[in-house]
Structure formats: C-alpha cells, structure tokens
Amino acid sequence: MNAPRRKPGSTTSGLVLIDKPQGWTSHDAVARTRRLANTRKVGHAGTLDPMATGLLILGINSSTRLLTYVVGLDKEYLATIRLGAATTTDDAEGEELTRAAAGVVDGVSATAIAAGIQGLTGAISQRPSAVSAIKVDGKRAYARVRAGEDVELPARPVTVSEFDLVSSTRVDGFLDLEVRVVCSSGTYIRALARDLGDTLDVGGHLTSLRRTRIGPFVIDAADPLDQLDVASALIGPADAASRLFGRLDLSEEQAIDLGHGKRIDAPEGSADAGPIAAVDPSGRLVGLVEYRAGQAKSIVNFPPDAPMAEPVGPAAAEDAS
Structure with missing residues (x-):
C-alpha cells in the first residue's frame, strides 16, 4: 500500500x-x-x-x-510550590525524599516565607535540578540520573526579577504556594521550589508550572x-522580527542592495546597534542588520516565502504521541 x-x-x-x-x-x-x-x-x-x-x-x-x-x-511563569516534602526531581513526578511533620509545616510563618522568597529574588546563584536537560560530558543530566548515576550540577548565575506570592493554601499537611516568577533564560522554577523548601527547613517541590510569557x-x-x-x-517574519527588535523600513533599492550583501546608509544619527529588522516596501523581512559607523550591514538574510502547501491524505490528521 x-x-x-x-x-x-x-x-x-x-x-x-x-x-x-x-x-x-x-x-x-x-x-x-x-x-x-x-x-x-x-x-x-x-x-x-x-x-x-x-x-x-x-x-x-x-x-x-x-x-x-x-x-x-526573559520569561514569566505561574507555579505552585508545595512546602513540606522534597522529591528526587524537585517536582511532583519524582519520588519523595523527605517529608516534614504537619506541625512543622504549620509553624512556617508568612514572614519566613516572604524572607525566603526575597532571598531568591534578584541576581542569584542557582544549582539546576539534576534531571535538567543540561549536558554533562555530552550526555543529558536527566539521562544520567535515569541510568542510576549521581549527578550534581554546578551552580550558575541567573536573575529572578520578580518572585511574587499570589496565594497560599494548606492541603493535607502541606502548604501550597501559588507564585508568579519573572526570570532570565536558564532559570529553573523547580530549583526555586527546592531552595525555598530548604531555606524554610521543610522541603519543597513544584506541583504545577505554566509559562505565560516569553519576551x-x-x-x-x-x-x-x-x-x-x-x-x-x-x-509573519517581518511582524515577529519587528516585535523582537527595532525596525528599519527600506526602499526598493536598499532592499536589493542588502540582498546582494552590500552595506547601506543607516538612518541619520543612528548609534551602533543591532540586530534590527530590515523590511522592504512590500512588508517582507529582508534580513537582520546591525548599525556600525553610520552604515547598516546584513547579519542574517531571509529568503522570500512561497505559499503554504496543505498536507494531502490521512497523514494530515496524525497526532504526535
């Protein structure tokens, strides 16, 4: 067939x-x-x-x-941190490592939580979760963990610009914190949950995570x-690039010159900068340019699009599993 x-x-x-x-x-x-x-x-x-x-x-x-x-x-997340237990993966999918007595969790004050969150806000040093996708000697950390290896990743600098407590709920001897986090790329929200639990001496892990913004x-x-x-x-490419960067609207001649690898004059008074989205009169993204010494030089070119073709036959309805 x-x-x-x-x-x-x-x-x-x-x-x-x-x-x-x-x-x-x-x-x-x-x-x-x-x-x-x-x-x-x-x-x-x-x-x-x-x-x-x-x-x-x-x-x-x-x-x-x-x-x-x-x-x-930068990225924004909504998350639930469960205080009262630590897990092997720093989230709900791992096996429980430790559990604090309900009375100990009940004794965690709002002041202590606020101080713990404040201590994890700003420019911090964070040790990624051992089950992250970071490569260790060419192999993903999570793959090494699954193979039975002990993995301890080195701490690295990240920035948590906002870490807000939205609400808190006591559930079956645990304390669930609904939080909002705005952070730099490379920040692990699971690690924030783990570290907050460690700071409060009750253990902590992530039970839900939703990313709500990227740039x-x-x-x-x-x-x-x-x-x-x-x-x-x-x-479209021009729209997407214009949201990410500044925009330079080109004349037809400038678009042709950039497409041929030539430099063009930058707008008068432009400081050195880049990338900038260079868009031709028809609205097509010609490329990304950088301004240097009064000229615009292409750093990434984008070819013209052809109309989108539709899949034909049963394969169009297939789902990933």
Whole structure:
C-alpha cells in the first residue's frame, strides 16, 4: 500500500505561539506542527517539561533563524510550590525524599516565607535540578540520573526579577504556594521550589508550572495545540522580527542592495546597534542588520516565502504521541 501522498513541502515561514498541554513534550509539539505545516523545518525556543503547560514558541522554515534570539528572552511563569516534602526531581513526578511533620509545616510563618522568597529574588546563584536537560560530558543530566548515576550540577548565575506570592493554601499537611516568577533564560522554577523548601527547613517541590510569557509574546495570543491552524496562527517574519527588535523600513533599492550583501546608509544619527529588522516596501523581512559607523550591514538574510502547501491524505490528521 502506498504511503499517503503529500504536496511539496511549504516554504512559508514565521513564528507560531502554542499553548502546550500537560503530558506533551516540546518534541511532540514540534512533530505535530511539522505535519500541520507540511515541512520538516520546525524548531522551538525554550523547552517545557511534559508536566508543564503554557507558551511554546515554534519557528517554521527560515524563521527558525529567529529562535536564537527568542531563547535568551526573559520569561514569566505561574507555579505552585508545595512546602513540606522534597522529591528526587524537585517536582511532583519524582519520588519523595523527605517529608516534614504537619506541625512543622504549620509553624512556617508568612514572614519566613516572604524572607525566603526575597532571598531568591534578584541576581542569584542557582544549582539546576539534576534531571535538567543540561549536558554533562555530552550526555543529558536527566539521562544520567535515569541510568542510576549521581549527578550534581554546578551552580550558575541567573536573575529572578520578580518572585511574587499570589496565594497560599494548606492541603493535607502541606502548604501550597501559588507564585508568579519573572526570570532570565536558564532559570529553573523547580530549583526555586527546592531552595525555598530548604531555606524554610521543610522541603519543597513544584506541583504545577505554566509559562505565560516569553519576551513580548504572551500566552493569551497562543493557540491550543489540538486546535492549531498553522496558516491562521502564523506570525509573519517581518511582524515577529519587528516585535523582537527595532525596525528599519527600506526602499526598493536598499532592499536589493542588502540582498546582494552590500552595506547601506543607516538612518541619520543612528548609534551602533543591532540586530534590527530590515523590511522592504512590500512588508517582507529582508534580513537582520546591525548599525556600525553610520552604515547598516546584513547579519542574517531571509529568503522570500512561497505559499503554504496543505498536507494531502490521512497523514494530515496524525497526532504526535
């Protein structure tokens, strides 16, 4: 039996904002979007654990070049930290390591919690969870842990610009804290839960996590993965780049020159800066440029798009598992 026929792969590019459901990996989301967009060239910016939900930014075709700049943006999360127990993974999916007596947890004061949160706010040194995706001698830390190895990752600097307590609830001898965190790329919310529990001498772990913002992109603009229509959800390259960077509107001649690798004059009085989104009169993203000594030089070029092709046959309805 012949495989389902598909039209030639699409070269339409842009960013897509996904509201990732719980239980799906970031790879699952990429695989499903590849089918829907009829292209292999799909990538994501910033992994979300299967337990986590919320904003995942995907780049399609040439717009995968923008993901490098998205990954490093600040992020916002809503999370639940459970005080009273520590786990092997610093979240609810791990095995329980220690549990504090209910009376001990009940004795944790609001003042102590506030002080603990304050101590984890600002520029801090954070030891990532051992089950993170950080590579140790070429192998993911979580893979080493699953293989039975003891993994102790070195601490590294991160910035937690906002760490707010939204509400607290006592549940079965535990204290659940609903929190909002704004942080730099590379910050582990699981590690914040662990460290807050350690500071309060009761243990702590994460029971829920939802990413609500990455840089200028917010969860309210994202589509649920099971309702995704790529063509309508696509943020075009020029729009996406203009949200990420400043914008330079080009004349037709300037667009041609940049496309041929030539330098053009920067706007009068421009300071050295970059990247800047360079957009031609038709609204197409020609590339990203940088201003140096009064000139604009291309640092990343973007090819023109072709119309998006639709998958044909049963494969269009396949889901990632």
